[in-house]
Amino acid sequence: MSAIADVARLAGVAKATASRALSGRGYVSEETRSKVIAAAAQIGYVASPNAASLVTGRTQSVGVIIPFISRWFFSEILESLEHSLLARGYDMTLYNLPTHSAERERVFDFFLARKRFDGVISVGVELSDAEVAQLHRMGRPLVGIGGEIPGAHTIAIDDVATARLATEHLLSLGHTDIRHVGGSQLEEMDFAVHSKRLTGFTEAMAAAGLPTHDGFAASAFTVPGGYEAGLALFGDPYRRPTAVFAASDEIAVGLIIAARELGILIPTELSVIGIDGHPYAEMFRLTTIEQHPRNQATMAIDSLLAALDSPAGPALTGHITRVPTNLVMRSSTSAPR
Amino acid sequence: MSAIADVARLAGVAKATASRALSGRGYVSEETRSKVIAAAAQIGYVASPNAASLVTGRTQSVGVIIPFISRWFFSEILESLEHSLLARGYDMTLYNLPTHSAERERVFDFFLARKRFDGVISVGVELSDAEVAQLHRMGRPLVGIGGEIPGAHTIAIDDVATARLATEHLLSLGHTDIRHVGGSQLEEMDFAVHSKRLTGFTEAMAAAGLPTHDGFAASAFTVPGGYEAGLALFGDPYRRPTAVFAASDEIAVGLIIAARELGILIPTELSVIGIDGHPYAEMFRLTTIEQHPRNQATMAIDSLLAALDSPAGPALTGHITRVPTNLVMRSSTSAPR
DNA sequence: GTGAAAGCGCTAACAG
DNA sequence: CTGTTAGCGCTTTCAC
Numbered sequence: 111m112s113a114i115a116d117v118a119r120l121a122g123v124a125k126a127t128a129s130r131a132l133s134g135r136g137y138v139s140e141e142t143r144s145k146v147i148a149a150a151a152q153i154g155y156v157a158s159p160n161a162a163s164l165v166t167g168r169t170q171s172v173g174v175i176i177p178f179i180s181r182w183f184f185s186e187i188l189e190s191l192e193h194s195l196l197a198r199g200y201d202m203t204l205y206n207l208p209t210h211s212a213e214r215e216r217v218f219d220f221f222l223a224r225k226r227f228d229g230v231i232s233v234g235v236e237l238s239d240a241e242v243a244q245l246h247r248m249g250r251p252l253v254g255i256g257g258e259i260p261g262a263h264t265i266a267i268d269d270v271a272t273a274r275l276a277t278e279h280l281l282s283l284g285h286t287d288i289r290h291v292g293g294s295q296l297e298e299m300d301f302a303v304h305s306k307r308l309t310g311f312t313e314a315m316a317a318a319g320l321p322t323h324d325g326f327a328a329s330a331f332t333v334p335g336g337y338e339a340g341l342a343l344f345g346d347p348y349r350r351p352t353a354v355f356a357a358s359d360e361i362a363v364g365l366i367i368a369a370r371e372l373g374i375l376i377p378t379e380l381s382v383i384g385i386d387g388h389p390y391a392e393m394f395r396l397t398t399i400e401q402h403p404r405n406q407a408t409m410a411i412d413s414l415l416a417a418l419d420s421p422a423g424p425a426l427t428g429h430i431t432r433v434p435t436n437l438v439m440r441s442s443t444s445a446p447r
Numbered sequence: 448m449s450a451i452a453d454v455a456r457l458a459g460v461a462k463a464t465a466s467r468a469l470s471g472r473g474y475v476s477e478e479t480r481s482k483v484i485a486a487a488a489q490i491g492y493v494a495s496p497n498a499a500s501l502v503t504g505r506t507q508s509v510g511v512i513i514p515f516i517s518r519w520f521f522s523e524i525l526e527s528l529e530h531s532l533l534a535r536g537y538d539m540t541l542y543n544l545p546t547h548s549a550e551r552e553r554v555f556d557f558f559l560a561r562k563r564f565d566g567v568i569s570v571g572v573e574l575s576d577a578e579v580a581q582l583h584r585m586g587r588p589l590v591g592i593g594g595e596i597p598g599a600h601t602i603a604i605d606d607v608a609t610a611r612l613a614t615e616h617l618l619s620l621g622h623t624d625i626r627h628v629g630g631s632q633l634e635e636m637d638f639a640v641h642s643k644r645l646t647g648f649t650e651a652m653a654a655a656g657l658p659t660h661d662g663f664a665a666s667a668f669t670v671p672g673g674y675e676a677g678l679a680l681f682g683d684p685y686r687r688p689t690a691v692f693a694a695s696d697e698i699a700v701g702l703i704i705a706a707r708e709l710g711i712l713i714p715t716e717l718s719v720i721g722i723d724g725h726p727y728a729e730m731f732r733l734t735t736i737e738q739h740p741r742n743q744a745t746m747a748i749d750s751l752l753a754a755l756d757s758p759a760g761p762a763l764t765g766h767i768t769r770v771p772t773n774l775v776m777r778s779s780t781s782a783p784r
Numbered sequence: 785g786t787g788a789a790a791g792c793g794c795t796a797a798c799a800g
Numbered sequence: 801c802t803g804t805t806a807g808c809g810c811t812t813t814c815a816c
Contacts, residue, residue, distance in 0.1 A: 112793050124803045129795055136796090137801050156560040160497040160506065161793035164808040169497065171540070179529075180522035189516050192543045196550060201558065203508070203540040206529045213533060221538065223493040334730045367730075370707060393671045393704075449809050461787045466811055473812085474785055498809035501792040 113155055121149035132157065171201040172414065173227040175217065175235050177208050177300065181331065182360065182388045183403050187233050187255060190407035198415060200228070207235055209299060218244060229414045232259065236300035251417035253410045257301025263417075264430045265409045267401045269303055272435050273310025276355045276383050276399055279437060281318050284445045285353040285381060288315065291339050291365060292357030294328035307357045307385075329361050333390075336364020344372050344380070352446040353381040359388035359398050366394050366442065377444035387438070397443040401435045409433070450492055458486035469494065508538040509751065510564040512554065512572050514545050514637065518668065519697065519725045520740050524570050524592060527744035535752060537565070544572055546636060555581060566751045569596065573637035588754035590747045594638025600754075601767045602746045604738045606640055609772050610647025613692045613720050613736055616774060618655050621782045622690040622718060625652065628676050628702060629694030631665035644694045644722070666698050670727075673701020681709050681717070689783040690718040696725035696735050703731050703779065714781035724775070734780040738772045746770070 118128040123142060130136040131146035132155075138146075149155075163169040172195055178184045188204075195202045203226070205217050218241050222230060230245055234256040237245075242261045245252045254264035273290075280288050290311040293304035308326060315322045329339035336356060343365075344350050356362035362384030366376060374380050384391065387400030409431065455465040460479060467473035468483035469492075475483075486492075500506040509532055515521045525541075532539045540563070542554050555578050559567060567582055571593040574582075579598045582589045591601035610627075617625050627648040630641035645663060652659045666676035673693060680702075681687050693699035699721030703713060711717050721728065724737030746768065 112791095114794065125793090126795075126804080127802055130802085133795080139801060142801080154560075156557060156562075158501075158562050158793060160500050160561075160563065161808090162795070163497050164495075164501065164793080164810090165795045167808085179516070179526050180519065182517065185517035185522060188541075189543055192516075192541055196542070196554070196558070201540045201563065203538045204525075204529055205533070206526055217533070220493060221533070223491075224497075225493075225495050226497065226538065332726070334726055337730050364730075367704070389669070389671055393674050393701075451810065462809090463788080463811075463813095464786055467786085470811080476785060479785080495809055498792090499811070501794090501809080502811045504792085 114157065116153060117146060117150045117155050120153065121146045168418075169226055169228050170199055171203060171227050173203050173205065173222055173230045174233065175205040175207050175222075175230070176233040177206070177211075177235055179206055183358075183386055183401070184233065186403035187407045190404040191231065191233075191411060194408055194411040198411075200415075203227070209297075223248070228418055229253070231255065231410055231414060232262075234300055237262070251414055253414045253417075255406050255410050257303070258430050259428065261428045263413050263428070265406045265413070265433055266301075266430060267433050267435050269301075269306035270310040270313070272385060272399055272401070273307040273355070273357075274314045275310075275435070275437060276385060277311045277314035279383060279397070279439075280353040280355060280381060280443065281314060281320075283353075283381065283443060286318075286320055286446075287351045288320070288353045288355060289325050289327060289343065289351045290355050290357070291327045291329050291336065291343070291361055293331055296328075299331075304357070311355055329357075329364075331358050331360060333360050333364040333367070336361035337368045338364070340365040340368025341372070344369055344374055350374070350380070352379070353443070354383075356382060356384045359384035359386040359391050359396060362396055362398070362442075363388070363390050363394055366396065377442055378447055381443040381446070383443055385435075391438075391440070395440040395442055397438065397440045399435050399437050402433065406433055451494065453490060454483060454487045454492050457490065458483045505755075506563055506565050507536055508540060508564050510540050510542065510559055510567045511570065512542045512544050512559075512567070513570040514543070514548075514572055516543055520695075520723055520738070521570065523740035524744045527741040528568065528570075528748060531745055531748040535748075537752075540564070546634075560585070565755055566590070568592065568747055568751060569599075571637055574599070588751055590751045590754075592743050592747050594640070595767050596765065598765045600750050600765070602743045602750070602770055603638075603767060604743075604770050604772050606638075606643035607647040607650070609722060609736055609738070610644040610692070610694075611651045612647075612772070612774060613722060614648045614651035616720060616734070616776075617690040617692060617718060617780065618651060618657075620690070620718065620780060623655075623657055623783075624688045625657070625690045625692060626662050626664060626680065626688045627692050627694070628664045628666050628673060628680070628698055630668055633665075636668075641694070648692055666694075666701075668695050668697060670697050670701040670704070673698035674705045675701070677702040677705025678709070681706055681711055687711075687717070689716070690780070691720075693719060693721045696721035696723040696728050696733060699733055699735070699779075700725070700727045700731055703733065713779055715784055718780040718783070720780055722772075728775075728777070732777040732779055734775065734777045736772045736774050739770065743770055 118125045128146050131138045131143045159170050192202050229251045232254045252262040254262050257266050292307050312322050327339050329335040384398040391398045455462045465483050468475045468480045496507050529539050566588045569591045589599040591599050594603050629644050649659050664676050666672040721735040728735045
């Protein structure tokens with residue numbers, strides 16, 4: 111009971127005609143079209159994309175790989191990707207690939223090799239040349255978010271410049287004893303995000319002629335991580351910095367909670383700046399640099415689907431689109447006392 | 448260039464034999480099997496599940512619908528579902544369906560009707576009889592998480608009992624002026640979670656002979672939501688409760704932050720209890736009732752895949768598995784002063 | 785054990 | 801504009 115055959119029979123036309131009427135491809139008279147559509151509606155027909163994909167090569171489905179789900183930045187990206195894809199008629203299938211995932215190879219060699227996807231979006235996962243090549247061999251477009259991937263179009267902020275900007279904000283307020291709390295170089299994220307943010311910090315400090323030795327403290331990229339780091343960093347009042355640049359809003363919030371617990375006044379005794387634009391930032395009146403994950407997701411989808419529609423075929427060339435970030439000043443930063 | 452045909456040719460066998468050797472179904476001599484496997488490896492063959500599904504009816508893919516991605520409970524569930532499914536060779540495709548989503552009908556009538564999934568998992572989404580019937584008509588198993596769905600197996604905690612337990616904990620410490628901060632009845636979640644937690648609170652208070660009028664304050668199910676509610680609730684020292692039961696850890700944390708900001712000592716002047724087991728709970732030394740989302744996810748997957756494997760066919764009967772919760776006492780609660 | 789043939793549900797050519 | 805035919809890549813009878 112090939113479903114489309116049922117529709118065709120009911121409408122009194124050939125399978126091919128029913129297919130044309132329902133898919134909108136090819137010529138069908140208005141009359142026939144409505145007859146077919148009525149028949150389809152009557153028996154509740156929904157085309158099987160799997161069968162169609164066998165002949166068209168299109169699956170109406172996109173694969174997404176992402177290293178975290180619960181971190182704010184990534185869950186925002188995910189929500190936005192899903193929403194855009196759904197609106198355009200695509201399914202989104204998700205692969206959660208933490209940085210040192212044992213599953214990684216299997217995901218690339220098996221799951222992504224099954225020709226199930228019209229395209230792949232890699233969020234915060236730095237792909238090896240071999241991985242990119244393998245995806246390209248299937249002739250499918252690949253778009254990245256978060257950092258440069260040779261051979262693929264990528265949407266990303268400039269991590270170094272953003273970190274520099276954050277540090278410069280504190281410098282411009284008059285701070286000289288500034289620390290950076292961020293991810294450990296020993297547990298580097300993809301695209302060397304930890305290092306890049308540290309580099310931006312170091313560059314800005316150096317440009318201001320300030321020392322940075324002992325200027326960095328490692329922390330998990332979470333609120334509890336920032337909290338732990340804060341307790342350690344602020345415990346001794348005689349060796350406490352006047353300002354901290356946190357590599358993410360989550361860390362920054364943890365730092366603020368720790369500071370409050372220690373009775374440190376913000377921003378009078380301590381200025382804190384973060385990166386992201388997390389909803390918590392407003393509640394803590396946190397000065398932060400927003401990086402608009404939802405915009406990044408939208409741009410990625412637009413790029414991917416454009417590559418699919420373009421007559422030139424999937425865009426295989428590498429190109430990075432830098433997304434602008436913007437500093438939002440709130441009352442967690444001020445001039446030092 | 449039918450891929451499996453290439454493998455067959457290279458191995459010097461028929462397509463059918465290659466298929467049997469690779470899928471493990473049917474008789475193949477050990478010798479032939481290894482020859483075929485070697486050939487497949489040599490040309491990097493990966494079977495197309497879409498083509499296979501056309502004949503087997505199995506897609507090796509599961510659809511998941513979920514109303515939130517960024518809330519801790521849901522992102523934990525999601526991570527765990529993805530992990531379990533991947534381990535068993537299934538793809539997970541995700542539909543984000545907020546409570547009053549305009550897309551809902553389209554997801555059921557179009558996306559889920561396309562015969563793309565071997566089964567569906569509904570996380571925190573209360574399905575109508577029509578929606579359940581539609582899924583069943585496709586002969587696919589359906590498993591729910593979060594609340595009873597007639598006609599489907601569901602994994603869920605007992606929300607009323609859990610809320611009662613939380614309230615009884617505060618009562619047992621000697622509190623009498625207890626409030627409940629939770630979701631508004633006007634913006635009810637699916638499965639009436641807001642109402643159920645309020646009911647549990649009310650029941651426990653009534654059993655203790657205590658009044659509950661004005662005992663409830665509405666809040667968004669987030670840290671900022673709890674913070675706003677806390678500022679309002681604790682602002683007036685003469686009308687401040689001695690204890691609060693928050694409907695989630697996120698709300699509870701917001702309440703604690705607000706209390707600290709107002710200079711209120713916890714637990715001396717205010718006891719707070721939450722529900723979930725969020726990582727923030729430890730950092731805030733929050734007494735909470737854990738509901739182990741990862742266990743719930745694992746149970747759901749086991750149930751779904753068992754239904755697929757069972758010779759009796761997909762389990763269509765409704766049955767609810769209650770998941771135990773456990774109270775973890777930390778220093779955010781104590782006897783009233 | 786293995787091969788040949790049929791067919792899953794659909795769309796793309798090509799006639800008409 | 802519409803019907804007929806072929807075939808996407810795979811699995812599964814059913815012979816051998």
